[in-house]
Amino acid sequence: MSILIENIKELVQVESIPKPLVKGKEMAKLKTIKNAFLYIEDGLISAFGSMNNLDDSLSIKENNTVTIMDADGRMVFPSFVDSHTHLVYPASREIEYIDKIKGLSYEEIAKRGGGILNSAKLMQEATENELVESSLKRLNEIVKYGTGAVEIKSGYGLTVESEIKMLRVIQRLKEISPLTIKSTFLGAHSIPLEYRSDQTKYVDIVINEMLPQIAAEGLADYIDVFCDTGFFTVEDTERILEAGAKYNIRGKIHANELDYSGGIQAGVKYNALSVDHLEFTGREEIETLLNSETMPTVLPGAAFFLGMKYSPVREMMDAGLPVALASDFNPGSSPSGNMQLIISMACILYKMLPEEAINATTINTAYAMGISNSLGSIAVGKKANVFITTKIPTYEYLPYYYGTNKVEKVILNGEMINQ
Numbered sequence: 419m420s421i422l423i424e425n426i427k428e429l430v431q432v433e434s435i436p437k438p439l440v441k442g443k444e445m446a447k448l449k450t451i452k453n454a455f456l457y458i459e460d461g462l463i464s465a466f467g468s469m470n471n472l473d474d475s476l477s478i479k480e481n482n483t484v485t486i487m488d489a490d491g492r493m494v495f496p497s498f499v500d501s502h503t504h505l506v507y508p509a510s511r512e513i514e515y516i517d518k519i520k521g522l523s524y525e526e527i528a529k530r531g532g533g534i535l536n537s538a539k540l541m542q543e544a545t546e547n548e549l550v551e552s553s554l555k556r557l558n559e560i561v562k563y564g565t566g567a568v569e570i571k572s573g574y575g576l577t578v579e580s581e582i583k584m585l586r587v588i589q590r591l592k593e594i595s596p597l598t599i600k601s602t603f604l605g606a607h608s609i610p611l612e613y614r615s616d617q618t619k620y621v622d623i624v625i626n627e628m629l630p631q632i633a634a635e636g637l638a639d640y641i642d643v644f645c646d647t648g649f650f651t652v653e654d655t656e657r658i659l660e661a662g663a664k665y666n667i668r669g670k671i672h673a674n675e676l677d678y679s680g681g682i683q684a685g686v687k688y689n690a691l692s693v694d695h696l697e698f699t700g701r702e703e704i705e706t707l708l709n710s711e712t713m714p715t716v717l718p719g720a721a722f723f724l725g726m727k728y729s730p731v732r733e734m735m736d737a738g739l740p741v742a743l744a745s746d747f748n749p750g751s752s753p754s755g756n757m758q759l760i761i762s763m764a765c766i767l768y769k770m771l772p773e774e775a776i777n778a779t780t781i782n783t784a785y786a787m788g789i790s791n792s793l794g795s796i797a798v799g800k801k802a803n804v805f806i807t808t809k810i811p812t813y814e815y816l817p818y819y820y821g822t823n824k825v826e827k828v829i830l831n832g833e834m835i836n837q
């Protein structure tokens with residue numbers, strides 16, 4: 419099965435020589451081809467270029483059924499890659515949202531046993547089937563908004579059984595969803611109340627009881643720790659990252675959301691694939707990241723929803739760092755997986771240029787998920803996960819005209835998705 423998309427107004431984020439990530443000044447550059455075609459064969463991007471060169475550059479295999487689509491002035495983008503979500507959860511938490519409106523902080527809500535612990539309580543009773551069903555709905559929703567790959571974390575279990583249940587749900591989602599999915603074990607998301615006076619004991623359970631079973635069943639691609647004030651310490655984090663490394667499971671950690679927690683340094687020390695949130699990032703943290711292979715990942719949805727300060731992305735890029743942007747889709751601090759909205763927030767709240775925000779939500783998040791060799795840009799041989807926009811005048815219009823869906827058609831693994 420092949421698809422030829424013709425008359426594309428602008429084909430966005432094309433690469434002739436694919437890069438694993440973009441950083442610093444390069445982030446403001448976005449390669450596009452106007453009046454373009456895109457040819458998809460056997461689930462992969464097979465050719466692309468200017469419509470003027472269509473006949474020369476295309477050798478359509480004989481006997482191949484080609485579906486020809488006329489984009490008729492619409493644009494084509496590589497699907498968004500959302501490298502940080504918690505989209506498997508048992509129930510929404512709009513009551514806490516009201517508490518926040520009334521003035522309670524995220525930490526105060528957590529201290530009262532709300533927040534993550536609230537989800538963990540409900541997670542105990544949820545069945546695997548219920549969780550698969552509700553998560554699939556969320557996956558279908560983000561597909562409609564243009565996401566083609568997503569990382570999903572555990573972390574609402576906080577017991578051996580419940581964490582494994584969550585990861586099995588993610589495993590099933592990998593099997594049934596057309597999205598590319600990576601799973602992350604986040605046993606150290608919050609300290610259960612019964613361990614508050616001895617949190618090391620809980621960390622021991624994460625390391626000695628949860629992780630070995632999870633690794634044995636191959637349930638986690640990555641491992642995460644919420645390294646922040648009131649949650650897990652640098653020492654806890656380092657122990658967990660070291661334990662993960664023994665199973666070849668790399669870290670992708672929550673760091674510096676609530677304070678200069680030392681989480682960024684701990685992540686880099688253990689060669690984490692990404693450190694995420696980063697509201698509290700100063701000169702020292704930037705220096706540490708500069709000498710690393712760790713992707714700094716900013717989550718505008720959570721900062722916006724919790725009314726927090728915004729991560730210094732401009733300083734980070736000026737210093738030469740790459741930046742990735744993910745949704746953090748979760749019921750407590752970011753109840754949206756809409757990556758178009760994330761791009762708008764990046765431009766409006768963080769003063770990122772549309773080009774920077776598009777790089778940050780495609781190729782750089784692909785790096786942060788360990789999949790930038792197969793996703794995150796339009797390049798020959800990459801997986802054909804793309805979307806066709808509505809009729810928009812420019813790609814800058816995408817963040818500008820915020821709040822509505824500019825994705826009209828979605829192709830995942832080279833197949834049209836019915837929506």
Ligand code: NIG
Pocket residue numbers: 504533534537644672675720746748749750751752
């Ligand atoms: O990434 N910061 C920690 N964890 C999540 C929040 C999860 C929740 O409140 O349910 C986050 O924002």
Ligand code: FE
Pocket residue numbers: 502503504672746748
């Ligand atoms: Fe998160």
